[in-house]
Amino acid sequence: MRKVITYGTYDMLHQGHINLLRRAKELGDYLIVGVTSDSFDRERGKLNVRNNVLERVEAVKATGYADQIIIEDYVGQKIDDIQKYDVDVFAIGSDWEGKFDYLNEYCKVVYLPRTEGISSTMLREGSQEVYRIGVIGTGRIARRFVPESKVVSGIEVVSVLNPDSREAEAFKNTFGLNGSYQDFDAFIATVDAVYIASPHLTHYDYCKRSLLAGKHVLCEIPFVLSGDEARELYELAASRKLVLLEASKTAHCPGFMHLVTLVKSGIIGDVVDVKASLSKMVDPPTRELNKEEAGGCVTEHGPLTLMALIKLLGRDIQDFHFHSRMQDGVDIFTNGIINFPHATSSITLGIGVKTEGNLIVSGTKGYLYVPAPWWLTDYFEVRYEDQTKNKKYFYSYDGDGLRYEIQEFISMIVNNRLSSYRLRRRESIAIAEMIANYRNHINVTEI
Numbered sequence: 001m002r003k004v005i006t007y008g009t010y011d012m013l014h015q016g017h018i019n020l021l022r023r024a025k026e027l028g029d030y031l032i033v034g035v036t037s038d039s040f041d042r043e044r045g046k047l048n049v050r051n052n053v054l055e056r057v058e059a060v061k062a063t064g065y066a067d068q069i070i071i072e073d074y075v076g077q078k079i080d081d082i083q084k085y086d087v088d089v090f091a092i093g094s095d096w097e098g099k100f101d102y103l104n105e106y107c108k109v110v111y112l113p114r115t116e117g118i119s120s121t122m123l124r125e126g127s128q129e130v131y132r133i134g135v136i137g138t139g140r141i142a143r144r145f146v147p148e149s150k151v152v153s154g155i156e157v158v159s160v161l162n163p164d165s166r167e168a169e170a171f172k173n174t175f176g177l178n179g180s181y182q183d184f185d186a187f188i189a190t191v192d193a194v195y196i197a198s199p200h201l202t203h204y205d206y207c208k209r210s211l212l213a214g215k216h217v218l219c220e221i222p223f224v225l226s227g228d229e230a231r232e233l234y235e236l237a238a239s240r241k242l243v244l245l246e247a248s249k250t251a252h253c254p255g256f257m258h259l260v261t262l263v264k265s266g267i268i269g270d271v272v273d274v275k276a277s278l279s280k281m282v283d284p285p286t287r288e289l290n291k292e293e294a295g296g297c298v299t300e301h302g303p304l305t306l307m308a309l310i311k312l313l314g315r316d317i318q319d320f321h322f323h324s325r326m327q328d329g330v331d332i333f334t335n336g337i338i339n340f341p342h343a344t345s346s347i348t349l350g351i352g353v354k355t356e357g358n359l360i361v362s363g364t365k366g367y368l369y370v371p372a373p374w375w376l377t378d379y380f381e382v383r384y385e386d387q388t389k390n391k392k393y394f395y396s397y398d399g400d401g402l403r404y405e406i407q408e409f410i411s412m413i414v415n416n417r418l419s420s421y422r423l424r425r426r427e428s429i430a431i432a433e434m435i436a437n438y439r440n441h442i443n444v445t446e447i
């Protein structure tokens with residue numbers, strides 16, 4: 001029996017796929033089709049896949065050409081599969097001409113003619129409404145947002161709001177947007193959704209006004225500086241069936257999401273301690289060091305570190321205490337101890353004190369170590385007493401990493417999904433509450 005194998009994503013299955021599968025089947029007696037897993041696609045930067053792996057497998061099955069369907073989940077799997085299933089022919093479309101010649105060592109490689117004029121990318125783009133996004137604020141993160149938005153389909157940044165007309169106009173010209181505005185009402189009329197990247201203390205007001213105007217909101221961290229404000233905004237969004245998402249970059253990056261699922265699945269046993277540190281030195285004058293602009297390391301770095309603690313240990317915080325070194329009314333270094341019913345945790349943050357920036361999750365069977373910068377999570381290790389069991393994990397973290405949260409934001413809008421498992425609304429509220437406790441000087445000691 002002559003066995004043929006082929007691979008693909010097979011998103012929004014189309015005539016090109018069907019032709020390819022038919023031709024592949026004609027090369028032998030038995031056809032194995034490898035369908036990419038959702039996480040594998042995400043890892044290799046394919047962020048816009050519309051159908052999930054089950055739907056894609058069903059679609060391939062429905063063509064009637066596949067004798068066996070397998071899931072492709074890692075780089076290098078093709079070699080393993082060819083040997084494991086004793087494959088004679090590897091077939092793939094001619095758009096890959098030459099790319100799989102290395103497989104000639106294991107079986108015959110055939111490039112089949114590709115069907116012209118159709119692809120999943122074309123179908124996705126043709127079928128999707130493009131949401132117009134307005135950016136509020138023109139600072140560093142806003143400048144990273146626009147290029148990142150270009151790799152996510154279904155979104156176009158069209159306008160910018162900044163009370164300073166020169167700044168707004170310069171931002172518009174740099175990124176080729178349609179309009180720059182100083183007036184909120186004129187701005188909001190031009191968009192379907194907003195990305196809020198303005199100074200911290202303006203977030204609440206801009207979120208509320210945008211939601212009241214019927215627009216979806218992606219809001220930079222720190223989202224808001226009080227649990228009550230966070231709760232009120234999520235309720236407002238839900239009552240209007242609008243998406244409100246905290247732009248917690250790390251919560252959306254593939255490596256961190258996998259870290260959470262690995263820990264939850266028990267690979268290091270019961271989690272007993274989490275230590276998250278984040279330090280980035282800043283030079284004055286800058287808003288991070290300005291008390292009037294809610295500067296300080298808890299407002300700057302609290303959102304990501306607290307997010308990690310809450311994702312890994314839950315929201316049932318029993319007690320907490322912070323120790324801070326202050327300078328001109330802002331904390332330039334803070335160490336916080338936060339205890340949960342069966343676990344301890346700590347955050348160590350600096351903007352005027354340099355320290356390590358790693359994440360350590362300790363459990364009853366082993367621990368997980370993420371070196372600095374853990375918040376990009378492109379690499380981590382799982383370590384055990386028996387070092388031969390240690391494992392290293394690598395992930396891609398493409399571009400500036402904002403594409404992952406943008407993609408989730410659009411997916412929530414398209415699918416009418418008001419909540420994201422990557423960062424639940426109640427988790428986002430818990431983060432805001434903890435930052436508010438700190439800002440209200442509850443259990444804070446100055447050192």
Ligand code: CTP
Pocket residue numbers: 006007008009010011016017020091092093094095096113114115116117118119120121122
């Ligand atoms: N294929 C083809 N003709 C097309 C499109 C795809 O023969 N018009 C083939 C590919 O060469 C590959 C298989 O179908 O062997 C699965 O490809 P996949 O990447 O899933 O499809 P695309 O439509 O190319 O997807 P995308 O636009 O997301 O890259």
